[in-house]
Amino acid sequence: MSVNREAALREISDIVLPDGRTLEKADLVRAFSVDGDTVRFVLEVADAGVARSLAPVEAEAKRRLEALPGVAKVQIVMTAPASKAAPTQPVRSSGAAPSLQIGRHPTGQGGPQPIPGVKSIIAIGSGKGGVGKSTVTSNLAVALARAGRRVGLLDADIYGPSQPRMMGVSGRPASPDGQHIEPLQAHGVTVMSIGLMLKEGEAVVWRGPMLMGAMQQMLQQVNWGELDVLLIDLPPGTGDVQLSLCQKAAVTGAIIVSTPQDVALLDARRAIDMFNKLKAPVLGLVENMSTYVCPNCGHEAHLFGHGGVAAEARALGLPFLGELPLELDVRLAGDSGRPVALGDGATAQAYARLADRLVGDGLA
Numbered sequence: 001m002s003v004n005r006e007a008a009l010r011e012i013s014d015i016v017l018p019d020g021r022t023l024e025k026a027d028l029v030r031a032f033s034v035d036g037d038t039v040r041f042v043l044e045v046a047d048a049g050v051a052r053s054l055a056p057v058e059a060e061a062k063r064r065l066e067a068l069p070g071v072a073k074v075q076i077v078m079t080a081p082a083s084k085a086a087p088t089q090p091v092r093s094s095g096a097a098p099s100l101q102i103g104r105h106p107t108g109q110g111g112p113q114p115i116p117g118v119k120s121i122i123a124i125g126s127g128k129g130g131v132g133k134s135t136v137t138s139n140l141a142v143a144l145a146r147a148g149r150r151v152g153l154l155d156a157d158i159y160g161p162s163q164p165r166m167m168g169v170s171g172r173p174a175s176p177d178g179q180h181i182e183p184l185q186a187h188g189v190t191v192m193s194i195g196l197m198l199k200e201g202e203a204v205v206w207r208g209p210m211l212m213g214a215m216q217q218m219l220q221q222v223n224w225g226e227l228d229v230l231l232i233d234l235p236p237g238t239g240d241v242q243l244s245l246c247q248k249a250a251v252t253g254a255i256i257v258s259t260p261q262d263v264a265l266l267d268a269r270r271a272i273d274m275f276n277k278l279k280a281p282v283l284g285l286v287e288n289m290s291t292y293v294c295p296n297c298g299h300e301a302h303l304f305g306h307g308g309v310a311a312e313a314r315a316l317g318l319p320f321l322g323e324l325p326l327e328l329d330v331r332l333a334g335d336s337g338r339p340v341a342l343g344d345g346a347t348a349q350a351y352a353r354l355a356d357r358l359v360g361d362g363l364a
């Protein structure tokens, strides 16, 4: 059984800081979450000096949390500016393509940066894996491109990058100057996936600063060109990638994908909470796998329930951006590298509506 979030938070609230205040009084804890047997949070500190002085506090928090029944792992990230917190390491510049060292330490840049030429950055998140976040991202990208927008898609799902398969791209992107990465093009969308920079089957074990460095490279060293919108496919949950993204890029906002099921919704609430704490506005919620229409008899069924995400959006005062049907063609299209939004069926129309809404709202 996983530990109760409030109980875990209480456990560390009275740890005393070098300045005599308690952790609770100093209000340094951000994005505190319990995900199964893992507890994660951010210690928000002003600079690297403070970060160093808080090392014993971090160690004590880790020790206390790890001692709680049901906790196997504790991940704490300090948000000191990367330039001071982590040593920099230059990119190899051999001139041979591609020669980038992905996943290095971040270079000093301080807080969130705009990406030159990119007007809007939208993160697509979900609390739970497998709810169709990557499917929604690839289809939305295609639908926006069909609507005449200049669209980029960054697959930042380091634990299971699926955009190469879904968008039908492969091969390692070129880096003619050894400093910048040339993204790939598919279905009118500029695509980059962290999966394309890894060797096949290579596991990613980056944490903290290394992950931040990789995200920074994907955002700042990829030649994105002029884009109306860059969609970022995040890993599920509330982890280091989300943190790194919000610290490195001036994110316009986040869209949360959920199925109507209660359990997925519960996780979605955590994701919303995290984006709120990271000060990235939540632009709205999307219900995926909403209605199943039998291809043989036309009967409509609601395998995972229906309307739960709209109700949740209402309860939270967030926009409900639309519902997307559960359809065999969606999976087949995703597996074949040609997103279903390229076609003209009901699902393609639902994506076109979603794209129009974002364009209408000036977000894409």
Ligand SMILES: Nc1ncnc2c1ncn2[C@@H]1O[C@H](COP(=O)(O)OP(=O)(O)OP(=O)(O)O)[C@@H](O)[C@H]1O
Pocket (backbone or CB within 6 Å): 126, 128, 129, 130, 131, 132, 133, 134, 135, 136, 157, 160, 162, 234, 235, 236, 288, 289, 290, 324, 325, 326, 327, 328, 330, 331, 332, 334, 335
């Ligand atoms: N509306 C849908 N109808 C049918 N199949 C779908 C639909 N949405 C997603 N799928 C399928 O469900 C599976 C999981 O989808 P996807 O990989 O997009 O989820 P995810 O939330 O990105 O998961 P993870 O973050 O764990 O990678 C895929 O096989 C995908 O094709």
